[in-house]
Amino acid sequence: xxxxxxxxxxxxxxxxxxxxxxxxxxxxxxxxxxxxxxxxxxxxxxxxxxxxxxxxxxxxxxxxxxxxxxxxxxxxxxxxxxxxxxxxxxxxxxxxxxxxxxxxxxxxxxxxxx
Amino acid sequence: xxxxxxxxxxxxxxxxxxxxxxxxxxxxxxxxxxxxxxxxxxxxxxxxxxxxxxxxxxxxxxxxxxxxxxxxxxxxxxxxxxxxxxxxxxxxxxxxxxxxxxxxxxxxxxxxx
Numbered sequence: 001x002x003x004x005x006x007x008x009x010x011x012x013x014x015x016x017x018x019x020x021x022x023x024x025x026x027x028x029x030x031x032x033x034x035x036x037x038x039x040x041x042x043x044x045x046x047x048x049x050x051x052x053x054x055x056x057x058x059x060x061x062x063x064x065x066x067x068x069x070x071x072x073x074x075x076x077x078x079x080x081x082x083x084x085x086x087x088x089x090x091x092x093x094x095x096x097x098x099x100x101x102x103x104x105x106x107x108x109x110x111x112x113x114x
Numbered sequence: 115x116x117x118x119x120x121x122x123x124x125x126x127x128x129x130x131x132x133x134x135x136x137x138x139x140x141x142x143x144x145x146x147x148x149x150x151x152x153x154x155x156x157x158x159x160x161x162x163x164x165x166x167x168x169x170x171x172x173x174x175x176x177x178x179x180x181x182x183x184x185x186x187x188x189x190x191x192x193x194x195x196x197x198x199x200x201x202x203x204x205x206x207x208x209x210x211x212x213x214x215x216x217x218x219x220x221x222x223x224x225x226x227x
Binding site for chain 2 (some may be wrong): 041
């Protein structure tokens with residue numbers, strides 16, 4: 001009955017590889033987000049999709065490409081992984097039509113680049 | 115764009131004491147201010163939020179105050195317990211149709227028994 005679920009929970013890989021993280025929400029929300037939390041615990045938004053349409057794209061390297069096949073799923077693909085990509089990546093979702101509604105976070109994916 | 119500053123970065127209190135965490139924001143159009151608690155290795159979880167049409171909101175031992183003129187808001191935890199130990203984040207957004215939450219840098223709260 002997990003509301004926002006991410007897979008995998010842990011991802012350890014070599015520099016230069018390509019990897020994907022998947023996110024699914026069963027809350028019926030229209031908007032989904034990807035956040036990056038670095039080693040200092042700073043949480044920063046990367047992308048947001050509303051009903052499969054990209055609405056927020058912060059200054060993220062174009063090695064990161066989000067994909068939303070439907071409004072319940074938002075995946076993150078990362079090409080040519082670098083050491084600085086090591087972080088915890090959180091997916092979140094919220095309703096769209098009702099502004100100022102809480103965002104619900106997934107459990108996070110801890111990405112470690114060797 | 116919005117900038118949110120949060121203080122202190124760490125806060126140590128004795129069980130039963132009160133704890134106060136303060137945040138300031140820069141965008142006067144921001145109108146939604148949530149607070150998240152993140153335990154070690156866990157997801158951020160919303161504990162309370164306030165919208166710009168109210169000045170204070172309380173939920174049991176937790177309260178949040180908002181001063182729109184000064185552009186700052188604060189989290190107050192009374193009768194702290196060891197299980198309150200976590201990192202707390204404030205955030206702000208305009209909330210116009212979709213949310214772009216800008217988070218503060220976090221406060222590590224340690225409650226000693």
